[in-house]
Amino acid sequence: GESVGLHLPTLSVQEGDNSIINCAYSNSASDYFIWYKQESGKGPQFIIDIRSNMDKRQGQRVTVLLNKTVKHLSLQIAATQPGDSAVYFCAADTGNQFYFGTGTSLTVIP
Amino acid sequence: DVKVTQSSRYLVKRTGEKVFLECVQDMDHENMFWYRQDPGLGLRLIYFSYDVKMKEKGDIPEGYSVSREKKERFSLILESASTNQTSMYLCASSLLPRSYEQFFGPGTRLTVL
Numbered sequence: 187g188e189s190v191g192l193h194l195p196t197l198s199v200q201e202g203d204n205s206i207i208n209c210a211y212s213n214s215a216s217d218y219f220i221w222y223k224q225e226s227g228k229g230p231q232f233i234i235d236i237r238s239n240m241d242k243r244q245g246q247r248v249t250v251l252l253n254k255t256v257k258h259l260s261l262q263i264a265a266t267q268p269g270d271s272a273v274y275f276c277a278a279d280t281g282n283q284f285y286f287g288t289g290t291s292l293t294v295i296p
Numbered sequence: 297d298v299k300v301t302q303s304s305r306y307l308v309k310r311t312g313e314k315v316f317l318e319c320v321q322d323m324d325h326e327n328m329f330w331y332r333q334d335p336g337l338g339l340r341l342i343y344f345s346y347d348v349k350m351k352e353k354g355d356i357p358e359g360y361s362v363s364r365e366k367k368e369r370f371s372l373i374l375e376s377a378s379t380n381q382t383s384m385y386l387c388a389s390s391l392l393p394r395s396y397e398q399f400f401g402p403g404t405r406l407t408v409l
Contacts, residue, residue: 190338220397229300229386229400230339275338283354284398286331286338 188213188285190278198293205263207290209276212257218279221250221261224289225272233261233274268294299323300401302387308407315374317404319387326391328370329398330354330362333384345370377408 189212199205211219217238222230234245236252236259243250249262263270275289303318321328327346331339331354341354343362351362359381363371370389374381384405388398 222400227402229388229402231400232397235397277339283341283344286340288336288338 188216188278188280190276190285190287194290195288196291196293198295199266201268201294201296202265205261205266205270205292207261207263207274207292209259209261209287210257211259211276211278211285213278213280213285214254214257216257216278216280216285219250219252219259220277220279220284221248222275222277222286223270223272224275230275263292266292266294268296270294300387300389300399302385302401302404304404305402306405306407308409309374309377310409311376311378313374313377313408315377315406315408317372317374317385317387317406319370319372319389319401320368321370321387321389321399322368323389323391323399324367325389325399326367327389328364329388329390330360330370330372331386331388332356333386333403339386342372377406379408382406382408 220235221233224230236243236250247264252259271294273289275287277284277286300321329344330342345364361373386403387401390398
């Protein structure tokens with residue numbers, strides 16, 4: 187199986203600052219990772235993904251870093267905006283199914 | 297854009313009732329999934345389906361069954377609802393079986409009294 191956990195259940199950042207959300211996984215066979223954003227009352231929404239043959243991937247205002255040595259990935263959000271307030275969680279794919287973390291609730295302070 | 301819809305946003309049922317949760321996707325995806333989401337726990341997979349009339353148990357199938365008669369529709373059935381099935385239920389679909397992005401519906405918050 188797999189165990190996926192986030193380091194902080196909550197995170198507050200000032201608008202305009204950068205946010206970093208961390209995630210740890212346990213199964214070294216996990217080879218695909220996704221970050222999801224879930225706004226209140228909505229289903230999770232895909233943000234960015236990364237495969238295990240990469241250590242960094244960038245999207246629009248977001249960057250995912252993968253450290254396979256310590257089984258850790260992070261999501262960095264640049265210039266955080268109020269609309270970024272949501273729960274963020276990672277998912278790890280072992281090749282059989284996805285395992286989801288519990289989520290970090292990000293609050294952006296105006 | 298992929299659209300995954302769920303029949304109800306909120307549902308209140310009594311213990312022992314049979315409950316149907318419906319999910320429809322409009323992007324011709326082969327794969328559909330049912331999860332439940334509880335505070336302090338990650339999404340947990342109940343059942344999934346890779347094709348019409350095909351179903352596979354996930355991590356927590358006990359107390360649930362599913363039906364996939366048409367490609368676009370995946371139903372979750374609680375044969376006899378219990379209070380420990382009070383939860384947020386999320387349906388998802390994906391184009392490929394795994395290692396691929398899943399698109400989620402808005403969720404159904406089920407309360408069993």
